[in-house]
Amino acid sequence: MAGKVFFSVSMSLDGFSAPVSMDGLLATPERRKQDPRLDRWLAQWMELQAWIFPLRFFRENLHLGEGGEEGRANDIARETFERTGASVMGRRMFDLGERAWPENPPFHTPVFVLTHQQREPWERKGGTTFHFVNDGIHSALDQAREAAGDRDVRIAGGSETILQYLNAGLVDEFSIALSPVLLGAGTHLFDGVDASRVALEQIHSEPSPRATHLTYAVHPR
Amino acid sequence: MAGKVFFSVSMSLDGFSAPVSMDGLLATPERRKQDPRLDRWLAQWMELQAWIFPLRFFRENLHLGEGGEEGRANDIARETFERTGASVMGRRMFDLGERAWPENPPFHTPVFVLTHQQREPWERKGGTTFHFVNDGIHSALDQAREAAGDRDVRIAGGSETILQYLNAGLVDEFSIALSPVLLGAGTHLFDGVDASRVALEQIHSEPSPRATHLTYAVHPR
Numbered sequence: 289m290a291g292k293v294f295f296s297v298s299m300s301l302d303g304f305s306a307p308v309s310m311d312g313l314l315a316t317p318e319r320r321k322q323d324p325r326l327d328r329w330l331a332q333w334m335e336l337q338a339w340i341f342p343l344r345f346f347r348e349n350l351h352l353g354e355g356g357e358e359g360r361a362n363d364i365a366r367e368t369f370e371r372t373g374a375s376v377m378g379r380r381m382f383d384l385g386e387r388a389w390p391e392n393p394p395f396h397t398p399v400f401v402l403t404h405q406q407r408e409p410w411e412r413k414g415g416t417t418f419h420f421v422n423d424g425i426h427s428a429l430d431q432a433r434e435a436a437g438d439r440d441v442r443i444a445g446g447s448e449t450i451l452q453y454l455n456a457g458l459v460d461e462f463s464i465a466l467s468p469v470l471l472g473a474g475t476h477l478f479d480g481v482d483a484s485r486v487a488l489e490q491i492h493s494e495p496s497p498r499a500t501h502l503t504y505a506v507h508p509r
Numbered sequence: 510m511a512g513k514v515f516f517s518v519s520m521s522l523d524g525f526s527a528p529v530s531m532d533g534l535l536a537t538p539e540r541r542k543q544d545p546r547l548d549r550w551l552a553q554w555m556e557l558q559a560w561i562f563p564l565r566f567f568r569e570n571l572h573l574g575e576g577g578e579e580g581r582a583n584d585i586a587r588e589t590f591e592r593t594g595a596s597v598m599g600r601r602m603f604d605l606g607e608r609a610w611p612e613n614p615p616f617h618t619p620v621f622v623l624t625h626q627q628r629e630p631w632e633r634k635g636g637t638t639f640h641f642v643n644d645g646i647h648s649a650l651d652q653a654r655e656a657a658g659d660r661d662v663r664i665a666g667g668s669e670t671i672l673q674y675l676n677a678g679l680v681d682e683f684s685i686a687l688s689p690v691l692l693g694a695g696t697h698l699f700d701g702v703d704a705s706r707v708a709l710e711q712i713h714s715e716p717s718p719r720a721t722h723l724t725y726a727v728h729p730r
Binding site: 301302303464466468469470471472473476477478479481482483484486487488489490492493494495498499500502504 | 522523524685687689690691692693694697698699700702703704705707708709710711713714715716719720721723725
């Protein structure tokens with residue numbers, strides 16, 4: 289049985305899935321001093337993702353050591369990981385991650401990167417191999433489905449990539465961790481959605497202490 | 510004991526609390542024929558508010574007759590009404606409502622309208638009286654608090670008025686009925702929020718069949 293195609297992201301109550309820039313994640317102390325916005329953007333990203341960091345699963349998956357919170361949020365994070373047999377990722381998310389992920393990245397499955405760059409597969413510790421796909425979103429999804437077997441394919445991000453798949457009618461369902469924060473600016477997750485083609489069915493909704501976890505099925509209109 | 514100041518609105522998953530225009534609500538058949546967008550905008554507004562129309566409370570409050578759904582969504586709609594001792598409203602929402610509400614409007618309390626127009630109070634059937642306030646948002650809120658007694662003051666809308674009160678630090682909490690729909694365009698509820706001053710605390714979150722009902726407390730940053 290073929291798996292589903294889904295995405296799962298954190299979103300602020302005002303609809304942003306990322307701050308204006310992710311540069312704060314990797315900036316040198318010198319650049320931070322020159323541009324104080326970097327710290328603000330980093331703080332916003334931390335707030336957006338705040339529900340994840342304390343979780344036992346998050347620590348375990350990144351080999352940060354024992355401990356961490358259990359409970360529903362932890363179960364949701366673990367289930368999201370466990371259902372994923374392969375991921376598809378945009379070039380910009382990969383470019384950032386290439387510099388930010390540890391040598392044992394958190395995917396532990398094949399990841400198909402949409403890019404114009406020709407590059408041999410890049411194998412990392414812990415079962416993550418990045419494959420570079422040059423012939424479009426359908427090809428990347430086909431390859432990810434094949435690799436995932438009967439598990440699901442996650443469109444990992446960023447939001448531009450997610451929207452490409454959503455507007456093409458290729459997403460079966462998605463989950464949003466709605467964080468109790470207003471960013472005021474940043475990347476609007478659904479900016480550019482083809483609302484005339486995408487209908488949603490609310491299939492699950494539950495709160496955890498730091499977010500509300502929403503799941504929708506996607507139907508054609 | 511003084512009541513709280515709150516707002517309660519429906520919002521699409523992509524953050525819109527209204528379609529591009531509300532003109533569809535009152536347009537003549539002739540205008541609809543000339544501008545087919547009117548029907549689309551009206552349909553979007555209906556989708557945004559779809560959780561409300563089937564409720565027993567909605568029918569009862571607008572004197573549409575017996576029947577309607579009970580359950581949590583109905584309880585939430587009824588509780589929102591019952592806690593409200595007075596409302597504050599922007600001029601544009603009033604202008605639309607003046608033409609759209611029935612002669613027994615759904616408020617059944619005093620409503621303070623922010624406007625530059627000088628006008629005597631307008632008393633309607635069923636206990637709704639519109640008072641026209643010319644000296645700003647603080648004055649309107651003071652008058653609404655006074656009228657509400659120990660019940661709460663609702664900032665009824667539209668979103669520009671809601672944002673004025675939110676950014677001024679005058680809102681204690683708010684509720685959002687998050688509708689499972691993507692509009693793609695319209696009025697972004699939080700567009701213009703002063704994110705550097707508004708912090709949120711998620712205090713309640715629960716699904717009903719047609720929406721997820723979120724409640725946040727507002728704190729200064």
